[in-house]
Amino acid sequence: MKKSENKGIGLLLLGIFIVGFFLFFTNNFYKSVWKKSGLEKAEEIRNYDRQYEMIVGSGKSEFWQAVYESARKTAEEHDAYVEFHASDMETGYDEIDYMEISIASGVDGIILEYNGEDALKNEIDKAEAAGIPVITIMNDAPDSRRQSFVGVNDYQMGQAYGEQIVRLLDENTKRILILLDSEKGDLEKNQLYSQISNAVLSQNNTEGIEIRAENLAPENKFDIEEAIRMIFQSPEGPPQILVCMDEMTTECAYQAMIDYNMVGEVKIIGYYISETIRSAVEKGLISVTCTLDAEGMGKDCVDALWELKQEGRANSYYNAELEFLGKEDLRKARKAVSAETAEEEE
Amino acid sequence: MNKKRWKDIPLARKVMLAVGSIMTMMLAINVILYGQVNKTIKRMDTVYSSNVNLTELSDSLQRVQEDLYAYLSVKSSDSLESYYRSKQNYVNLLDKLSSQISSNPSRLLEKNIKSMSETYASITEEAVTAKRSRNVEKYKELYDQSRKLYGYINFYINELNSQQFRNNSSSYQTLREMLEYLEISSLVLMVLMMGLGAMMLFGITKGMIEPLTNLAETANLVGKGNFNVKMPRTDALDEVGIVTRAFNTMVESLEEYIIRTKESMEKEQQMMEKELLMKNHLKEAQLKYLQSQINPHFLFNSLNAGAQLAMMEDAEKTCIFVEKMADFFRYNVKKGMEDASLEEELTAVDNYIYILNVRFAGDIHFTKAVDESLMDCRIPSMILQPIVENAVNHGIRNIDWEGKILLEITGAENQILIRIKDNGKGMSQERIREVLSGNSGEAEEQSDSTGVGMNNVISRLELYYDQKNLVEINSQGVNMGTEIILRLPRTGGKK
Incomplete structure (x- = not known):
């Protein structure tokens, strides 16, 4: 009698336990789903004191993403939020529109990749007039009222590119084509171009080498690709050395080289190091690629804005580190990284 | 024992407790599930109400722009009034937007919309003032600016709307999944509860019915005359316990009664035998007693002696007389203990009559x-x-x-x-x-x-x-x- 009663109580407790457990489980699951459904609320939302805008041309490039990421992190330290805009986004708005929006929104600072348009200069001046400091990045608008510039100057850049080209010169080199960033004004274009050609032509045995610069002026984003294919399809054939001045151009040139089976015949000097470019360099398909310190640039922009706010003035020029990476450099870097991770694992 | 044990609770209350607890559990589960469903549905409501607000905002903005245009082109006081009204309405609606610089894209959009709208409002205001002061160049330029801003704001509102819609549709998806899940989980819970309840009820009724079944079987055995079977002892205070104890007591007393009856029957038997024996003894005693009343030994011996004496004296008649007397008494002594033949009895009567006739002279x-x-x-x-x-x-x-x-x-x-x-x-x-x-x-x-x-x-x-x-x-x-x-x-x- 006692035994069976204990058994009954045990059964009852077990049942209650099962139901309770199930309820607990359901409730927990429910809560987790609830949280998930309330994503925008559950996410760690932070409110900031200041709002900066970053307006660039190519939002999809890894380089600009890296710059933005660094800027955002730096800004966070100063209780500021950086909003990212790019003219190639689906919105159909260009830099001028974003400038106007930013001015109308009364933001606390603008980081702008200047594309050489005069109208954009006016917007910079308008922003400054409205008390919004503007920092140009990558390409400068020296005769505007912008507060600071973060980037490499063309003189430096031309010198560096020239060096790399000289290294790649051989007896087969007849033509060198420099694909300049379309948005640069004539002055800068000339500066960069003249530096490169000076550097090349100052070498021995360079007579007869044709150095040409082509300005890619894209109406839309497919233009670059089309222009590069045109170069490869031209009757005299592609140049022996092809110098690219941005990420997109590099990737397009690389793709065209493979498609037209010109590996080895065309040497590409790339720009920046996206995943595609990295693997191409490691395979030796792209001879060398130029990288800019994206992190440093992002940080410099925000720091400049912060200094302006704190002290009322900032450096007018922040130099960005420029580095050319070849096959060996990447391998070394990879080894160093793997060694580091291995060490960490130990 | 103060504590009431389960087996001490009356059957009706036991059943009530069991059913009641199962029902309470069911109710609790239902309340929880309904609470969750309710919460979910309320959430779904808010998902849509936020979109409605944005549409309203965008409509209101459009009215401001239209009224501004109407005023700038016609300059009627009606259109001015209408402009102020719609602008006020728009500004009121703006209050609901967040003005926080936030990492949340929707909030940031709200903030941008709000700041731009404020700029927009001041520009329209300026345009109206310029129109009033007939500064044609200025109001034209301001109107162009306002149109541009109108476009940006609208774009942002749409952006916010679609962002919210994206969020919401993903929320809606998860909410739907949740509802489906709730459906399943409630079903499972119900089935689980039902199973558990059935098991509990089964256990409890079994606990109540089993002793009764045993009791019935035992009663059957007792009915067949087997008094050695008994229900296991129980100290339960419920009805079954009471009936079980009563049954045990009944079986015990039945057995006792039967033993007593047997004993008394045996005693009666013995007593009857004893009584018979006693009767016999009594009869014997009575017989002996009655016979002892007749004590002729001495007389009979004396008479023998008298007869012999009469014979010696040649008194023949006396001798016969005494002999007859002696015969009479001898018979008396001899037959005192037993029965006799009718002939012997008649002889005794003859002797007696002879003696009397001698005594009373015939x-x-x-x-x-x-x-x-x-x-x-x-x-x-x-x-x-x-x-x-x-x-x-x-x-x-x-x-x-x-x-x-x-x-x-x-x-x-x-x-x-x-x-x-x-x-x-x-x-x-x-x-x-x-x-x-x-x-x-x-x-x-x-x-x-x-x-x-x-x-x-x-x-x-x-x-x-x-x-x-x-x-x-x-x-x-x-x-x-x-x-x-x-x-x-x-x-x-x-x-």
Whole structure:
């Protein structure tokens, strides 16, 4: 009698336990789903004191993403939020529109990749007039009222590119084509171009080498690709050395080289190091690629804005580190990284 | 024990408790599930209400722009008023937007919309002022600016709307999944609860029914006469416990009762045997007692001596007399203990009459009519002589006429009929009843009798045959004589 009663109580407790457990489980699951459904609320939302805008041309490039990421992190330290805009986004708005929006929104600072348009200069001046400091990045608008510039100057850049080209010169080199960033004004274009050609032509045995610069002026984003294919399809054939001045151009040139089976015949000097470019360099398909310190640039922009706010003035020029990476450099870097991770694992 | 155990709770309350607890659990689960469903549905409502707000905002913005245009182109006071109204309405709507610089894209969009709208409002305001002051260049330029901003704001509102819609549709998706999940989980919970409830109810009813079933089986066994089976002891205070204990008590007392009955039956048997034995003993004792009343040893020996003396003196008559007396007493002594043949009894009667006739000088006329075939029949000894003596002493003694006594013995199939009749004083009916019932008190008067009275005779006859009404006494009244009839069962002798 006692035994069976204990058994009954045990059964009852077990049942209650099962139901309770199930309820607990359901409730927990429910809560987790609830949280998930309330994503925008559950996410760690932070409110900031200041709002900066970053307006660039190519939002999809890894380089600009890296710059933005660094800027955002730096800004966070100063209780500021950086909003990212790019003219190639689906919105159909260009830099001028974003400038106007930013001015109308009364933001606390603008980081702008200047594309050489005069109208954009006016917007910079308008922003400054409205008390919004503007920092140009990558390409400068020296005769505007912008507060600071973060980037490499063309003189430096031309010198560096020239060096790399000289290294790649051989007896087969007849033509060198420099694909300049379309948005640069004539002055800068000339500066960069003249530096490169000076550097090349100052070498021995360079007579007869044709150095040409082509300005890619894209109406839309497919233009670059089309222009590069045109170069490869031209009757005299592609140049022996092809110098690219941005990420997109590099990737397009690389793709065209493979498609037209010109590996080895065309040497590409790339720009920046996206995943595609990295693997191409490691395979030796792209001879060398130029990288800019994206992190440093992002940080410099925000720091400049912060200094302006704190002290009322900032450096007018922040130099960005420029580095050319070849096959060996990447391998070394990879080894160093793997060694580091291995060490960490130990 | 203060604590009430489960088995002490009455059955009805047990069932109520079980069902009640299951129902409570069901209710709790339902409440929780409904709470979750309710929360989810409320959430779904808010998902859509936020979109409605944005549409309203965008409509309001459009009205501001239209009214501005209307005023700038027509400059009517109506359109101005309408512009102010719609602008106010728009500004009011703006209040609901967040003005926080937030990492949340929607919030940031809200903030941007709000700041831009404020700029927009001030620009439209300026445009209206410029129109009033007829500054054509300025209001044209401001209108262009406002249009541009209008476009941006609208774009942002759409952006926010689509962002919210994206969020919401993903929320909606998860909410839907959640509802589906809730459906399943509630179903599972219900099934689980049902199973558990059924198990609980089964357990509880089994706990209640099982003892009853056992009880019924045990009762059946008891009904078949097996008193050794018993329900296991229980101290439960519920109805089943009570019935079980009552049943056990009943079985115990039934058993006890049966044992007692058996015992008493045995006792009765023993007592009956004892009683019979006692009766026998009593009879024997009575017999012995009655016989001991007749104590003729000494007399009989003396008479023998007297007869011998008379013989020596040649007194023949005396000798016969004394011999007859001796015979009479010898018979008395010899047969005192046992029964005798009818012949021997008749001899004793003859001897007695002879003695009396010697004593009373032949006054007694005694006649016998005897069926000789009955002479060998056995009857108790010392029966006839006392009756004859009684007839002499109470019947014919002291009468004026000649006394006669008749002894008649006849036989029937199983009976010996002995009739002793005198023509003496007779007996009253009262006296006859007294004699027959044994209350005659004759012993005191019988100073010269042989010692055996009617009482004794009747008692001995009854004891011997273990039968009553053997003796019948008839008398017609005073001086009409008495007749005594003995109807004795026939034993011994030829039939």
